[in-house]
Amino acid sequence: MQIEVYPTCDSVKNLSGKTAIVIDVLRATSVITTALFNGAKRVIPAPSVDDALILARKFEGHVLLGGERGAVKIPGFDLGNSPLEYKKELVSGKTVILTTSNGTRAIKASESAEHVFIGCFLNASAVAEKALKLALLGEAPCVSIVCAGTLGEFSLDDSACAGLIVDILVRNIEREKEPPELSDLAFACRDLYLKYQSNLKAFISHAAHYKRLLGLGFEKDIDYCLQIDVIDCVPVYDKKTLEVKIVL
Amino acid sequence: MQIEVYPTCDSVKNLSGKTAIVIDVLRATSVITTALFNGAKRVIPAPSVDDALILARKFEGHVLLGGERGAVKIPGFDLGNSPLEYKKELVSGKTVILTTSNGTRAIKASESAEHVFIGCFLNASAVAEKALKLALLGEAPCVSIVCAGTLGEFSLDDSACAGLIVDILVRNIEREKEPPELSDLAFACRDLYLKYQSNLKAFISHAAHYKRLLGLGFEKDIDYCLQIDVIDCVPVYDKKTLEVKIVL
Numbered sequence: 045m046q047i048e049v050y051p052t053c054d055s056v057k058n059l060s061g062k063t064a065i066v067i068d069v070l071r072a073t074s075v076i077t078t079a080l081f082n083g084a085k086r087v088i089p090a091p092s093v094d095d096a097l098i099l100a101r102k103f104e105g106h107v108l109l110g111g112e113r114g115a116v117k118i119p120g121f122d123l124g125n126s127p128l129e130y131k132k133e134l135v136s137g138k139t140v141i142l143t144t145s146n147g148t149r150a151i152k153a154s155e156s157a158e159h160v161f162i163g164c165f166l167n168a169s170a171v172a173e174k175a176l177k178l179a180l181l182g183e184a185p186c187v188s189i190v191c192a193g194t195l196g197e198f199s200l201d202d203s204a205c206a207g208l209i210v211d212i213l214v215r216n217i218e219r220e221k222e223p224p225e226l227s228d229l230a231f232a233c234r235d236l237y238l239k240y241q242s243n244l245k246a247f248i249s250h251a252a253h254y255k256r257l258l259g260l261g262f263e264k265d266i267d268y269c270l271q272i273d274v275i276d277c278v279p280v281y282d283k284k285t286l287e288v289k290i291v292l
Numbered sequence: 293m294q295i296e297v298y299p300t301c302d303s304v305k306n307l308s309g310k311t312a313i314v315i316d317v318l319r320a321t322s323v324i325t326t327a328l329f330n331g332a333k334r335v336i337p338a339p340s341v342d343d344a345l346i347l348a349r350k351f352e353g354h355v356l357l358g359g360e361r362g363a364v365k366i367p368g369f370d371l372g373n374s375p376l377e378y379k380k381e382l383v384s385g386k387t388v389i390l391t392t393s394n395g396t397r398a399i400k401a402s403e404s405a406e407h408v409f410i411g412c413f414l415n416a417s418a419v420a421e422k423a424l425k426l427a428l429l430g431e432a433p434c435v436s437i438v439c440a441g442t443l444g445e446f447s448l449d450d451s452a453c454a455g456l457i458v459d460i461l462v463r464n465i466e467r468e469k470e471p472p473e474l475s476d477l478a479f480a481c482r483d484l485y486l487k488y489q490s491n492l493k494a495f496i497s498h499a500a501h502y503k504r505l506l507g508l509g510f511e512k513d514i515d516y517c518l519q520i521d522v523i524d525c526v527p528v529y530d531k532k533t534l535e536v537k538i539v540l
Contacts, residue, residue: 051299051446051477198299198477229299229446231498236480239487250479 045179046186047213048227049206052193053150063175063184064157065209066281068192069201070253071125071262072147073164073279074269075110076288078127081275083136084108086287089148093118096143103139111143115260118143126265150192155283158184162279162288165205165244165272172212174278187213189230200251201269204244206230207237208272244270293427294434295461296475297454300441301398311423311432312405313457314529315412316440317449318501319373319510320395321527322412322517323358324536326375329523331384334535337396341366344391351387359391363508366391374513398440403531406432410527410536413453413492417521420460435461437478448499449517452492454478455485456520492518 050056067073076087090096093113100107110123110130117124123134125144142148154160159178163171175187189209191202210230217224226234240247248254248270257266280291298304315321324335338344341361348355358371358378365372371382373392390396402408407426411419423435437457439450458478465472474482488495496502496518505514528539 052303055300055303055444057444194476196303196305197475198480200476200480203476203480226498227445228442228448228451228499228501232446232448232451232480232484235487236483239483250474251476253476 045217045222046225047189047210047230048186049189049191049203049210049229049233051191051198051203051229052196053146053153053190054196056153056190059154059157059188061184062157062186062188063159063161063178064154064188064190065161065163065171065175066147066150066154066190066192067163067202067205068144068147068150069164069205069269070257071127071265071269072142072144072192073162074127074166075125075130075142076162076279077164077167077275079130079135079140080279080288080290081277082130082132084130084138084140086289087140087142087279088287089151090141090143091148091152093143096141099141107139107141108135109141113145115257115262126262127268128265146192146194150190151281154190157188160281160283162281163205163209165208165270166275167273167278168205168208169212169273170276171278172209173216176213176216194253199253201248201254203233204237204240204247207233207235210234211237293465293470294473295437295458295478296434297437297439297451297458297477297481299439299446299451299477300444301394301401301438302444304401304438307402307405307436309432310405310434310436311407311409311426312402312436312438313409313411313419313423314395314398314402314438314440315450315453316392316395316398317412317453317517318505319375319513319517320390320392320440321410322375322414323373323378323390324410324527325412325415325523327378327383327388328527328536328538329525330378330380332378332386332388334537335388335390335527336535337399338389338391339396339400341391344389347389355387355389356383357389361393363505363510374510375516376513394440394442398438399529402438405436408529408531410529411453411457413456413518413520414523415521415526416453416456417460418524419526420457421464422526424461424464442501447501449496449502451481452485452488452495455481455483458482459485
């Protein structure tokens with residue numbers, strides 16, 4: 045089994061036959077995971093604000109429009125990109141159309157994969173186990189972890205989460221006695237995660253994006269997004285319908 | 293002062309007003325540094341094998357043709373991509389035309405920078421000090437370390453060398469009492485380097501490219517390329533003449 049990590053959505057290559065796990069810890073994939081866990085019917089990632097508005101018209105308004113530009117809520121949208129906004133009472137049974145600067149682009153960039161899962165610290169074990177199951181069945185022997193990055197650049201928060209997922213995969217594969225093959229970046233991310241696992245926030249505080257969010261008053265979002273394994277479900281992106289759902 | 297690291301040549305953005313340090317530890321920038329240290333007049337990086345052959349015709353044969361594809365010497369070329377081949381008695385006073393899979397592409401990708409230096413473990417301190425001098429003079433306040441990577445992917449060997457150069461810069465800036473601003477990847481590379489500095493070879497043995505070179509019998513090259521600060525000069529790429537020289 046192979047495990048590889050891509051540092052940004054722009055760096056993603058052809059993923060055909062592979063399982064992609066898309067990560068944008070701060071905050072798009074944490075938002076998607078939270079919204080679906082809280083009962084949203086589906087999340088539709090939209091590349092641009094215009095795309096989101098056009099989609100919303102198709103649904104004749106029976107949707108929630110969410111997302112950010114420059115980390116803040118888009119004028120006229122119902123919700124921003126804070127996972128704490130996506131409460132059960134607000135999203136349950138609803139369709140959410142989401143457009144963000146990095147995360148929704150990373151999902152689009154992973155469309156060539158056989159399976160596209162949405163991952164973050166919140167559901168790290170769940171998403172790793174789902175990918176591992178497919179690999180052990182021989183369905184998709186390579187797991188490609190796609191970090192969204194921040195504005196086209198490598199991001200410490202995403203790479204730490206990638207490192208955690210690599211570590212879970214490696215530990216579980218070792219149990220299966222099959223040695224995994226790590227790409228250079230998969231090795232480096234795991235190494236960084238293992239070094240800083242006891243104080244993730246201190247590590248991630250060196251990230252440019254962390255500092256930006258902190259300056260905008262989003263510290264509660266950061267604390268929420270850094271919780272590990274508090275959600276036990278995996279959002280799956282359906283390439284045919286272009287929507288993300290939880291598939292049981 | 294800002295310090296940023298790019299993981300691959302494909303990820304490089306506009307570097308105007310910045311100092312670029314191009315790194316391809318295994319082996320292109322180690323070859324260029326060695327050839328010029330051993331008295332080569334100039335090294336001309338050529339993007340393709342055809343470009344190299346056309347350039348050689350212009351020089352009417354009075355050149356050495358060097359380089360690799362798939363890590364091995366190109367048929368009809370004088371030299372491969374092993375720094376140990378570029379001995380004084382062979383290269384002294386000569387023009388070398390070099391084409392490699394990653395390193396020469398990374399130099400081209402950095403052409404928008406104000407200054408383009410060639411770096412590797414062999415001349416890490418020399419290249420860091422040269423870039424720092426320019427930054428302190430206010431000439432190029434951002435140092436962009438461009439890792440060539442391997443076939444478009446992040447490479448542990450280049451990132452360890454980037455980490456060493458970041459560390460030298462940070463330690464010397466601290467002496468100047470100006471706090472440097474590190475990009476996320478600059479922070480991560482420095483961290484990895486500091487962890488593994490006492491056994492670089494063990495760390496780099498996890499790199500896919502290391503394993504490939506080892507399999508081809510290039511262990512002596514690897515040992516040579518991992519020596520730190522054995523060469524005290526900095527190859528400079530001249531964007532006008534498209535050649536690399538040592539500028540005293």
